[in-house]
Amino acid sequence: MEDVVLVAGFTVFAGFQFNPAEEIARRLDGQAIRGHRVRGLVLPVSLKRGLRLLREHLEALRPRVVLGLGLAPWARRVTLELAAVSLVHYPDYPDEDGHRAELQLLDGGGLRAYTTRLPLEAVQACSRQGLPATVGVTAGTYLCNAAAYTIHRYAHENRVAGGFLHLPPSTELAHRHRFTATVPLWLQLETVKCILREAIRLNG
Template sequence: MHTVLLTGFEPFDQDVVNPSWEAVRQLDGMQVGSDVQIVARRLPCAFATAGDCLVQLIDQLRPSMVIATGLGPGRSDISIERVAINLNDARIPDNLGAQPIDTTVVPDGPAAYFSTLPTKAMVRAVREAGIAASVSQTAGTFVCNLVFYRLQHALVESGVRSGFIHVPNLPEQVMGVGLPSMALETVVEGLRVAVLAAWQTTVDISEAGGQVS
């Protein structure tokens, strides 16, 4: 049985829920194919521990694919990330009170890593399911980017494909604030479709997915 490791984060910044974890936990144990199963795990929202926790999960589970997810406040769609950068620059403290500014994720590591998932095929599949999705060119500089970078760094020579997806806030998180949101059941379905497309697609499609600015 192949394992697809799917991770989400614990709540942060005074939120009581994190939609990334609320969504992926509903996919735990789901069969992607006859011999492929999703295993969902929660990561801490902390610079000092999130990356190490993810690497430990990879060592324990030996997954055939890894997709990390996180909350993208202000985003309106399922955002399939393209690139992780070797930079921590926290606008707010993490859950342990750390706020690194202008530090590296991995000292002497490369400036960036690209996702090894078929990002554009995943976006197309999610859109065809009637759910808003896009390729994102930045995973930010908070713990999400750190996890994405550490993930790609850990698997760079393994042949295991991996990447990161940002999801929007839930409606109840932004009530009265005016920020975009997406219903939990829509996020769950979007992630399910994205995982299935990632597993089934070995060569990405070629179509426009960039941004002007």
């Protein structure tokens, strides 16, 4: 059976007409990376529906590598977040279902926090190749954190590689919304592919 890589990216949100996370997940769907078949998954910006869809795909596909993607308008590089917590808190910015979470625990059965199981050496290797890859600390307390926590927990419990990347605005998005940070979509895509290649290599 062919090993599977799951790449899950969030769709548009908060008035943005374009999300590089969604576009990269779509473009990677069906590609082969180091003998692994990539399955791309687009997540709705909904705590309930998004996590249910992600968990269903994790259970059905049992991927050897899992990568979550989300837009961070302030980011200047593709950023691997080190940790995610079992907490969502966004009382001022509802998800697309109108839900406002306030100090809401994600899962009582897991740890309060999980760290990434995507090798940091993968990011370092891609950075040395001149790609815009770096490491961050936390995925925050919005939906990116919820997805990251779910991915980290799956990766720890199944001893596979898993992590979450925050993406900077693409050039198109930056021009539309006057963001100062921008990385072209093609370069973001190449960076994500590099991180996946290196993660697979390092995990044997």
